[in-house]
Amino acid sequence: MDEVDRHLLALLQQDATMPYAALGQAVGLSAGATHDRVRKLRERGVIRRTTVEVDPAALGRGVLAFVMVDSSRWVGDSGDRFAAIPEIQEAHVIAGSASVLVKVRTATTEQLQDVLRRLYAIDGVSGTQATVVLETFFERPVAP
Amino acid sequence: MDEVDRHLLALLQQDATMPYAALGQAVGLSAGATHDRVRKLRERGVIRRTTVEVDPAALGRGVLAFVMVDSSRWVGDSGDRFAAIPEIQEAHVIAGSASVLVKVRTATTEQLQDVLRRLYAIDGVSGTQATVVLETFFERPVAP
DNA sequence: AGTGAAACGTCCAGTAT
C-alpha cells in the first residue's frame, strides 16, 4: 500500500470504467503493471468489489432517515434480523444510549413508519427514534 | 424503468465488471441490447457512476462514528464547509433537534476528536454529539 | 516492461413489435 496504490484507488473510485492504459498514464506506470497492481488490491481485499452507484430517487426511495434503535437486551448478534428488512441500507451496533443505528430508504414516510413497525418486531427492540433527512449535502467514497 | 432494468441494476451493483454478454444472458437479452439499456440508465442518471468499494480499514480508517451537529443559525447552505473535512463521508441536513448529521471515518478516536474540533470551527455550529460504531452489521446498495 | 492472442465493448444495418 504505497502512494501509487492510493492514487489508483482514488481514480477507480471516481470512475472504475477507466482503461488500465489511462490509469497507468495517470500514475506513471505501464498498462500491464497497473493491471497487476489493481489485481493485487482486489486479491488483498482492499478493493471489495466493483459496483454502480444508483440514484435512490429513481428507484422510488426518495425518503432517507436514520433510526436509533433502543433495546432491552443484547442485539449484538441479531444482524440477520435487520438485514431481513430490505429498506435498511446500513445497520451498525453503537456505543451510547441506543443500541443500533440504521439507515433507511423508503418511497414515502408511510413506508418509513412501516419499517419502524417491523423494527419493533425484532426481539429485544424496545424503542426507536427516527430522524428524517431533509437534504443530503453529499455522500462520497472514503478518501484514500 | 421496467423489470429488466431493475434486474440489470441489481446485477451491476453486485459486480459491475460482468460482461454485457453474461449480463444479457441473465436477463434474456443480447449483448447489444443490454449495452443499450445500461447506456440509457447512465444517460438518465439512474446509474450515477461506476466505482470500487474500498475496505476502510485498509486505508487506515478503522473508526466509524456518526455525529449530530447542533447549530445556532442556518447551516442549510454550508455544505462546502463540511465537504472540506475529508474524514467526513456523508453530511445530511436533518429534521429534529440537531441540524446536520455527518458520518465520519478516522484512524483513531484522537483523530475523531480532531474532526469534532474542526466541526466547531464552522460558523453557526454550537454543539456536537458523537456516536461511535462498535460493529457494522452491514452496508449494502439500495435494493432495486 | 513489452508482446500477442483472446475477449470485450461498441457501433451499425436489418427486423420485428
Add this chain to the structure above:
DNA sequence: ATACTGGACGTTTCACT
C-alpha cells in the same frame, strides 16, 4: 417510433516472455 438481434471492427484485458 421503439426495441431487439446478430455481426463486424477497434480496443482492452491478461497471461507470457
